[in-house]
Amino acid sequence: SQKIEQNSEALNIQEGKTATLTCNYTNYSPAYLQWYRQDPGRGPVFLLLIRENEKEKRKERLKVTFDTTLKQSLFHITASQPADSATYLCALDLSGSARQLTFGSGTQLTVLP
Amino acid sequence: ETGVTQTPRHLVMGMTNKKSLKCEQHLGHNAMYWYKQSAKKPLELMFVYSLEERVENNSVPSRFSPECPNSSHLFLHLHTLQPEDSALYLCASSQEFRAWNEQFFGPGTRLTVL
Numbered sequence: 292s293q294k295i296e297q298n299s300e301a302l303n304i305q306e307g308k309t310a311t312l313t314c315n316y317t318n319y320s321p322a323y324l325q326w327y328r329q330d331p332g333r334g335p336v337f338l339l340l341i342r343e344n345e346k347e348k349r350k351e352r353l354k355v356t357f358d359t360t361l362k363q364s365l366f367h368i369t370a371s372q373p374a375d376s377a378t379y380l381c382a383l384d385l386s387g388s389a390r391q392l393t394f395g396s397g398t399q400l401t402v403l404p
Numbered sequence: 405e406t407g408v409t410q411t412p413r414h415l416v417m418g419m420t421n422k423k424s425l426k427c428e429q430h431l432g433h434n435a436m437y438w439y440k441q442s443a444k445k446p447l448e449l450m451f452v453y454s455l456e457e458r459v460e461n462n463s464v465p466s467r468f469s470p471e472c473p474n475s476s477h478l479f480l481h482l483h484t485l486q487p488e489d490s491a492l493y494l495c496a497s498s499q500e501f502r503a504w505n506e507q508f509f510g511p512g513t514r515l516t517v518l
Contacts, residue, residue: 342504391459
């Protein structure tokens with residue numbers, strides 16, 4: 292069955308370092324992959340969308356890569372700050388319908404001052 | 405503010421109660437969603453309403469009943485819930501029901517079933 296795996300449930304890094312989060316998926320290769328940020332007790336907030344023909348996408352300190360051969364997306368936050376502490380979710384279409392998104396369980400990032 | 409509002413923010417109900425969750429979006433979007441988020445579990449899509457269709461997750465019990473009277477409002481009617489239904493219920497909207505459209509989420513309703 293189709294599955295999404297996000298690396299380790301929790302990730303702690305030192306302020307100023309680059310955080311790298313992983314999203315792996317099995318079987319079907321989606322045409323689109325999205326990343327969201329979720330703070331405790333709140334709804335997710337959209338960050339970036341990357342298409343299968345885009346190897347990399349950047350937005351300010353954020354960078355996303357999409358490797359359809361490895362079936363993996365990497366999400367980087369450079370020069371991390373304590374305010375970046377949150378849970379980060381990847382979401383992709385595993386149904387092949389190009390409509391419904393399936394969300395990963397998320398990686399909780401803590402940036403230590 | 406994401407442009408998606410949900411009420412109430414918190415709800416405690418007994419197993420025999422009937423209640424409704426409300427969602428409203430002010431973004432002019434054509435698709436609206438209900439998600440369930442339980443502790444340590446991924447977001448689970450429950451229902452989708454779009455101009456073209458209604459989509460539902462077949463694993464959602466019938467004690468959850470959605471209603472979408474127009475493209476701006478979405479309700480989730482709850483009746484005879486179980487304690488395992490306690491979770492954060494999130495409403496979202498997007499321009500269309502497409503995987504390349506970003507979804508805008510409301511703040512959620514924290515539901516506790518006693």
